[in-house]
Amino acid sequence: MSVYRLLISGTDACGLVAVNGQFIFKYQGNIKEAHHRLDEQNQHFFMRIEIESSSLYGLSDAA
Numbered sequence: 001m002s003v004y005r006l007l008i009s010g011t012d013a014c015g016l017v018a019v020n021g022q023f024i025f026k027y028q029g030n031i032k033e034a035h036h037r038l039d040e041q042n043q044h045f046f047m048r049i050e051i052e053s054s055s056l057y058g059l060s061d062a063a
Contacts, residue, residue: 001054003050
C-alpha cells in the first residue's frame with residue numbers, strides 16, 4: 001500500500017467533505033488522515049487528505 005496526499009482548495013459549498021470522502025471510497029482508497037478549514041472572511045475552503053491505496057488506478061482516470 002502507498003500513501004498519497006490530496007490537497008483541495010476552492011470556494012466553499014455545502015457537502016464538500018462528503019463528496020470527497022465518497023470519491024475516495026468509490027476507488028477503494030482509505031482515508032488515513034484528513035484536515036479541513038474555512039477562511040470565513042473569503043468563503044474559501046481548504047482540505048488535505050492522506051489516502052492509503054494500492055495504486056492511483058481509477059483515481060487519475062476519474063479526475
